[in-house]
Amino acid sequence: MSLDPLQLTRRLVDIESITYNEGAVGAFLAEFLAERGFAVEKMPVEQHQESRSTSERFNVYACVPGQTPDVVFSTHMDTVPPFILSSEDEQFIYGRGSCDAKGIIAAQIFAAEKLREHGIRVGLLFLVGEERDSAGAKTANQHPRGSRFFINGEPTDNRIALASKGALRAVIRATGKMAHSAYPELGESATHKLIEALHRILAIPLPTLDDVGPSTLNIGTISGGHAPNVIADHAEAQVMVRLIGPSDEIRRAIEDVVAGLATVDFTLEIPFKRLRAVEGLPTMVAAFTTDVPWLGNWGEPLLLGPGSIHVAHTPHEKLAKKELLAAIDLYADVARQVVTAPPSNS
Numbered sequence: 001m002s003l004d005p006l007q008l009t010r011r012l013v014d015i016e017s018i019t020y021n022e023g024a025v026g027a028f029l030a031e032f033l034a035e036r037g038f039a040v041e042k043m044p045v046e047q048h049q050e051s052r053s054t055s056e057r058f059n060v061y062a063c064v065p066g067q068t069p070d071v072v073f074s075t076h077m078d079t080v081p082p083f084i085l086s087s088e089d090e091q092f093i094y095g096r097g098s099c100d101a102k103g104i105i106a107a108q109i110f111a112a113e114k115l116r117e118h119g120i121r122v123g124l125l126f127l128v129g130e131e132r133d134s135a136g137a138k139t140a141n142q143h144p145r146g147s148r149f150f151i152n153g154e155p156t157d158n159r160i161a162l163a164s165k166g167a168l169r170a171v172i173r174a175t176g177k178m179a180h181s182a183y184p185e186l187g188e189s190a191t192h193k194l195i196e197a198l199h200r201i202l203a204i205p206l207p208t209l210d211d212v213g214p215s216t217l218n219i220g221t222i223s224g225g226h227a228p229n230v231i232a233d234h235a236e237a238q239v240m241v242r243l244i245g246p247s248d249e250i251r252r253a254i255e256d257v258v259a260g261l262a263t264v265d266f267t268l269e270i271p272f273k274r275l276r277a278v279e280g281l282p283t284m285v286a287a288f289t290t291d292v293p294w295l296g297n298w299g300e301p302l303l304l305g306p307g308s309i310h311v312a313h314t315p316h317e318k319l320a321k322k323e324l325l326a327a328i329d330l331y332a333d334v335a336r337q338v339v340t341a342p343p344s345n346s
Contacts, residue, residue, distance in 0.1 A: 005106045005328060006093065006321055008032075012102035013086035013095040019078040020048060022128040023055035026077060029105070029126055030060050036113065038062035038124070045128050045139045059136045061145065062124040064116055068146040069123035071115075071335045072298055073108035075101040075153035075305070076130030076291060080313050092318040099307025099319040101130075104153035107306060107324055111331035120339055123147060125298070130291050133268060137291035144297035149338050151331065152292050155307035156284055158323060158330055163212050164286040164303055166243035166272035166293070170254060171236055172197055174262040178226070178233040187231030191224050193261045194235040198222075200257035201239065209244050212285050216242045242287060243272045270294075275303050278334055304334060 003011060017025040026042065034040045043059040060077070063069050079097040086095035093103065105126060115122040123145060127136035154161075174194040179187025198219055208214040217239065224235025241250055247269055255264050270289040277283055281304075288309055292301045306327035307319045 005110050005324060006088075008106040008109070009093050009098065009103045009319070009324065010086040010088065010095070012105060013093070013097050016083040017077050017079055017097070018081045018083060019129055019131045020051035020053040020057070021055045022057055022077045026058050026060050026126070026128070029077070033060070033062040033109070033124065036109075039065040043140060043143060045136050048129075048133070048135065057128055059128060059140050060124070060126040061140075063145065064121065067121045070121045070148050070339045072123040072125050072145070072147040072150040073112055073153065073331060073335070074125040074127065074150050074291070074295065074298070075104045075108060076127045076136065077102075077105070078128050078131050080131050084315070084317070088321075091322070092320055093324070094316075094318045096317060098317050099155045100309070100312035100317065101153055101155070101305065103307060103319040103324045104155075104305045104327070107327040108153055108331055110328045111335070114328065114332045115335055118336070120336060122335065125150070127291055134270070134291050134294045137294035141295055141297045147299040149300050149302065149335070150295060150298040151302045151304060151335060152290055152295070153305040154286065154288070154290050154303060155309045155312055156286060156303060156305050157308055158304070158306050158327055159284040160278050160281045160334075161275050161286045161303035162277060162283050163275055164273045164290050164292055165212070165215075165288065166247070167268065167270045167289045168241040168243055168247045168250060168266065169268040170239045170241075171265045171267055172201070172239060172258060172262050173236040173265070174224075174234070176231065176233045176235075179231040181229045181231055184231055187233075189231050190235040191232040194222070194224065194237060197258040197261040198237055201254055204250070204253045204257060206241070206250070207244060212244050213287065215244045215250070216287075243270075245272055273301070275301060278302065278337060281334070300338075302334065302338070304330070
């Protein structure tokens, strides 16, 4: 199939691939890449236990037949909900995944083709599950292909990321005793306990780094109870901390302040990661998490991509056409620079 980068982006956006349902977009990419002369492998990834999808789930790896790549372009195929079909005007492509990260997929494919034409050994790795638990990246890390570098694609406004914040997700649970709300002395409110626990969590001082910025905390969801006239016997909240270093002190602080009120279950941690700069490129710090920490066996990481993270995960997600096209040359130039540079210890 003959598609230019803008057409490919829209075609990818129009394939629904909310996390756990990436099979259709993976199949499309596998066929598209095979038709363009790449050797393609589908790397199976298990469905998560909480998924209700019966879709086949796999990463897509592609390379020049018979070659071990020096550099691999990588990003994710899954998106957050809800599914939003593509549209466009003179300046932008709109729709779910336009910048996070299907436009990036298109840019990386066309950059890989440019490098292939110039004899640079290049591969492509498109992953499932980044928006939830990086399941695809963790599976891929068990099957490296010998690359020295990998360039991960996320919306960085075509700036090179000097660091990517980590994440610590926690579920705070409180229990109580149900009773009629007219007689609160007969019950024990789990929601009241939870509110106090969350108030204490919000008061925890968080670290900051001059060259990275602050660690931040968000209470994302709160649920519990049965009705306004019933003393709640259960309540829980989900909290996420954006890490700028090790999580040990923050873990202990959360456990300490909620003691006697609630329990804590830490359900996910993605480490903070410092990254290398590239001479001549503007820089940024990614306040969001990526697959980078889980792909250590694929070589030294770089983080770079078109689009703004500020519109990702919103109803107004979009990607500037000009920025997408510029990213093709940018990806190729960065890959060529790191691959041909002398070793740092020489």
